[in-house]
Amino acid sequence: MKDAAPASAPETFYLKDYTPFGFEVEAVALTFKLAATTTRVISKIRFAPKPDAADPRFFLHGEALNLIWAKIDGQEVTPQMVNGGLECTVPGQPFTWEAEVEIDPQGNTALEGLYMSNGMYCTQCEAEGFRKITYYPDRPDVMSTFTVRIEGSEKVMLSNGNPGTTGDGFAEWHDPWPKPAYLFALVAGDLINHPDRFTTKSGKDVELNIWVRPGDEGKCAFGMEALKKSMTWDEEVYGREYDLDIFNIVAVDDFNMGAMENKGLNIFNSSCVLASPETSTDANFERIEAIIAHEYFHNWTGNRITCRDWFQLCLKEGLTVFRDAQFTSDMRSAPVKRIDDVITLRARQFPEDGGPLAHPPRPEEFQEINNFYTATVYEKGAEVIGMLKRLVGDDAYYKALDLYFDRHDGQACTIEDWLKVFEDATGRDMTQFKLWYSQAGTPRVKVSESFVGDTLTLTFEQETAPTPGQPTKDPRVIPIAVGLLGANGDEIQPTTVLEMTEAKQSFTFTGLAAKPVASILREFSAPVVLDRQMGNAERAFLLAHDTDPFNRWEAGNALATDTRLRMVLNGAAPDANYLDALTKLVRDDSQDPAFRALVLQPPSQAQIAQVLFEQGHTPDPEKIHDAAETFAQSLAQALSDSLPRLYAATTVDGPYVPDAEGAGKRALNGAVLSLLSRLDGGAAAAKQFEAADNMTLQYAALACLLRAEKGADQSQAFFDQWKEDRLVMDKWFALQVATAKPENAAQTARALTKHALFTIKNPNRFRAVMGALAGHHAGFHHISGAGYSLLAENLMALDSLNPQTTARMCAGFQTWKRYDETRQRLIQTELEKIAGLNGLSRDTSDMVTRILE
Ligand code: ARG
Ligand code: ZN
Numbered sequence: 001m002k003d004a005a006p007a008s009a010p011e012t013f014y015l016k017d018y019t020p021f022g023f024e025v026e027a028v029a030l031t032f033k034l035a036a037t038t039t040r041v042i043s044k045i046r047f048a049p050k051p052d053a054a055d056p057r058f059f060l061h062g063e064a065l066n067l068i069w070a071k072i073d074g075q076e077v078t079p080q081m082v083n084g085g086l087e088c089t090v091p092g093q094p095f096t097w098e099a100e101v102e103i104d105p106q107g108n109t110a111l112e113g114l115y116m117s118n119g120m121y122c123t124q125c126e127a128e129g130f131r132k133i134t135y136y137p138d139r140p141d142v143m144s145t146f147t148v149r150i151e152g153s154e155k156v157m158l159s160n161g162n163p164g165t166t167g168d169g170f171a172e173w174h175d176p177w178p179k180p181a182y183l184f185a186l187v188a189g190d191l192i193n194h195p196d197r198f199t200t201k202s203g204k205d206v207e208l209n210i211w212v213r214p215g216d217e218g219k220c221a222f223g224m225e226a227l228k229k230s231m232t233w234d235e236e237v238y239g240r241e242y243d244l245d246i247f248n249i250v251a252v253d254d255f256n257m258g259a260m261e262n263k264g265l266n267i268f269n270s271s272c273v274l275a276s277p278e279t280s281t282d283a284n285f286e287r288i289e290a291i292i293a294h295e296y297f298h299n300w301t302g303n304r305i306t307c308r309d310w311f312q313l314c315l316k317e318g319l320t321v322f323r324d325a326q327f328t329s330d331m332r333s334a335p336v337k338r339i340d341d342v343i344t345l346r347a348r349q350f351p352e353d354g355g356p357l358a359h360p361p362r363p364e365e366f367q368e369i370n371n372f373y374t375a376t377v378y379e380k381g382a383e384v385i386g387m388l389k390r391l392v393g394d395d396a397y398y399k400a401l402d403l404y405f406d407r408h409d410g411q412a413c414t415i416e417d418w419l420k421v422f423e424d425a426t427g428r429d430m431t432q433f434k435l436w437y438s439q440a441g442t443p444r445v446k447v448s449e450s451f452v453g454d455t456l457t458l459t460f461e462q463e464t465a466p467t468p469g470q471p472t473k474d475p476r477v478i479p480i481a482v483g484l485l486g487a488n489g490d491e492i493q494p495t496t497v498l499e500m501t502e503a504k505q506s507f508t509f510t511g512l513a514a515k516p517v518a519s520i521l522r523e524f525s526a527p528v529v530l531d532r533q534m535g536n537a538e539r540a541f542l543l544a545h546d547t548d549p550f551n552r553w554e555a556g557n558a559l560a561t562d563t564r565l566r567m568v569l570n571g572a573a574p575d576a577n578y579l580d581a582l583t584k585l586v587r588d589d590s591q592d593p594a595f596r597a598l599v600l601q602p603p604s605q606a607q608i609a610q611v612l613f614e615q616g617h618t619p620d621p622e623k624i625h626d627a628a629e630t631f632a633q634s635l636a637q638a639l640s641d642s643l644p645r646l647y648a649a650t651t652v653d654g655p656y657v658p659d660a661e662g663a664g665k666r667a668l669n670g671a672v673l674s675l676l677s678r679l680d681g682g683a684a685a686a687k688q689f690e691a692a693d694n695m696t697l698q699y700a701a702l703a704c705l706l707r708a709e710k711g712a713d714q715s716q717a718f719f720d721q722w723k724e725d726r727l728v729m730d731k732w733f734a735l736q737v738a739t740a741k742p743e744n745a746a747q748t749a750r751a752l753t754k755h756a757l758f759t760i761k762n763p764n765r766f767r768a769v770m771g772a773l774a775g776h777h778a779g780f781h782h783i784s785g786a787g788y789s790l791l792a793e794n795l796m797a798l799d800s801l802n803p804q805t806t807a808r809m810c811a812g813f814q815t816w817k818r819y820d821e822t823r824q825r826l827i828q829t830e831l832e833k834i835a836g837l838n839g840l841s842r843d844t845s846d847m848v849t850r851i852l853e
Pocket of ligand 1: 126257259261295317373
């Protein structure tokens with residue numbers, strides 16, 4: 001076999017270059033002969049040349065494959081090995097391609113393609129991993145039915161679709177739904193199932209299984225309930241039924257991301273499916289429920305209708321995130337979900353949009369697609385759909401979605417197809433709206449108000465800063481939900497959606513007896529930064545009276561942010577009026593505990609840095625940290641006489657139930673405990689740690705103790721109790737870094753990388769330590785530079801083993817240019833070290849190059 005062409009400068013792929021594949025793939029049959037280091041894959045694929053193909057070349061992708069032989073219509077052929085695959089001369093009519101390749105799952109530490117995790121075979125093919133399994137047109141617009149035969153001695157051998165014949169040493173599967181190769185999956189190992197059944201609304205009986213390693217059987221029940229809820233919800237809300245006889249979920253320990261929606265065989269990072277009260281926190285339960293729903297919902301938005309090419313990734317991801325958020329809102333509390341999502345958007349997407357990695361939800365070029373599974377594609381992609389729904393209204397939204405499913409079932413689609421169904425279903429022109437898909441950057445919307453006679457005028461101006469490759473921006477359509485409140489707190493104008501389309505635009509409300517208080521951008525109706533000059537008295541009024549729960553929280557959040565900014569910038573003391581408003585709300589038992597917990601949750605230090613940056617300041621991580629500490633201490637003191645009572649009053653009695661109500665109460669209880677721990681030397685936390693019968697309480701207590709530097713014994717006890725549980729150990733690793741003092745964070749993380757249970761090869765463990773370090777704002781940015789160099793050192797060690805996870809975690813450096821010169825120089829040195837690494841992967845090189853630009 002000939003060598004592939006030598007590695008050249010990384011290739012850039014452009015949306016404008018899209019050309020369809022020149023052949024139809026009529027059917028795919030694969031045989032796997034499993035062996036840890038020498039798996040053989042025999043493929044038999046029926047191709048039919050397309051009559052007017054723009055590109056008639058027969059090119060099959062292939063990477064790290066050892067080709068044993070290839071045949072066309074039974075005759076051995078010698079394909080030409082080219083960069084990234086092979087080419088071959090083929091007949092002008094339909095033909096059968098057969099090939100045998102050898103691959104090494106055991107040696108595959110990149111966790112892409114077919115690999116091994118704790119002795120079990122497992123695959124990850126999205127985006128372009130199938131080409132590491134066999135030669136194939138590995139692109140999402142090539143769809144075919146797959147028949148799979150697995151030969152091996154494993155107890156359980158699974159693939160997509162419905163089961164066929166199974167015998168001694170083999171299992172066969174057939175997937176009748178044409179699919180792209182990125183949805184292919186295979187799992188084989190010594191697994192145990194947690195079984196159940198589901199009857200669809202048209203009466204189809206479906207077998208359900210969650211497959212886990214022996215020992216994890218007790219952690220499946222919650223995930224199974226979440227799956228059944230998701231199946232019912234998608235029938236009721238979107239009219240979408242499941243379409244196979246069986247739905248399998250598999251938990252795997254070594255996985256680069258959260259989970260994967262392979263047709264009929266979803267594969268999950270074990271952290272995103274396994275749950276028990278003793279080992280999982282409330283936050284874990286909620287996340288697991290959401291991810292199970294997300295992957296299940298992909299069956300329609302992603303699998304039945306997929307993407308034409310990877311530039312369209314947000315077509316399936318934005319829509320599926322939007323759907324899973326709707327699901328969580330329906331299962332739990334809609335306002336709490338919305339507030340949580342906005343906190344995440346601001347923490348993850350806004351920094352991306354304002355830095356060197358900024359890209360539109362539908363990018364127009366990439367070097368490595370794996371680097372585009374971003375907060376912009378996912379979370380902003382979902383926000384864009386939320387705006388669309390708000391603009392056309394609920395009825396029109398579901399009408400458009402019905403049309404989407406009707407018209408495009410079985411197709412590989414584009415954002416243009418998606419917007420066209422909205423145009424056809426509503427008669428609306430989507431030209432300007434489409435800018436949300438093509439322009440990067442977060443619009444800043446400045447609002448001013450005037451009240452004359454009986455008329456309130458709101459004037460909005462929108463502006464978006466330049467982003468890489470996009471120096472100027474056009475005004476977008478921005479839905480701004482507004483309500484008006486009277487002086488007594490009554491709503492005098494219920495929520496109405498103003499549709500802003502110009503760079504500067506005014507809207508009036510007439511017939512008002514007195515100047516109202518405007519509640520603007522209710523429910524966070526658009527992913528923008530709202531720039532509104534507002535007195536703290538008005539904010540406190542909204543915090544007390546706004547009828548929109550999101551904006552009530554937002555008013556408190558604005559007050560908190562403002563107070564902290566003044567502490568950082570002017571050395572001011574914590575604002576007394578704000579402390580007063582906050583303590584009032586927290587003491588008010590008539591208010592929802594989940595809401596009180598959210599109001600008590602201070603803006604993160606990274607968030608304060610983000611706002612400082614948005615306002616043109618250079619964030620000082622040390623000052624931001626000190627302000628956070630001072631504020632928390634003052635709040636604890638201001639509440640001191642109520643804390644013991646509040647702590648007792650929010651304790652949840654009875655057995656642990658991971659529902660929204662209990663979680664809300666425990667969240668408030670945890671927030672109170674953390675304040676109390678600042679006053680009582682950790683006495684209450686130590687008691688709680690002793691008594692805890694669930695992870696939420698145990699973990700919250702340990703966090704308080706570690707933060708107070710009083711948790712050494714409990715940390716050891718926690719370790720002894722949980723050292724056999726991988727997922728709980730990830731928590732133990734992360735928590736020590738997260739709770740370290742800024743000057744100790746890097747050193748703590750470094751010591752943990754020397755721990756016997758640390759391994760760079762498991763992405764969850766690596767992320768536990770390095771992710772916690774990058775997420776510790778004052779620790780990571782400590783002026784010693786120790787945080788920067790430790791992260792860089794570990795990224796360089798991981799790159800040759802696992803490029804995807806390495807590249808992803810380079811994002812910790814993306815905000816570097818907003819800091820002072822000293823820190824910039826320190827970071828630049830580390831980034832250049834990474835960039836100069838011999839044999840640096842394409843994934844990491846792409847990230848580092850863009851971050852440095
Ligand atoms: N499609 C998967 C999901 O959102 C994620 C796949 C991520 N792939 C990657 N290469 N990062 O559910
Ligand atoms: Zn997804």
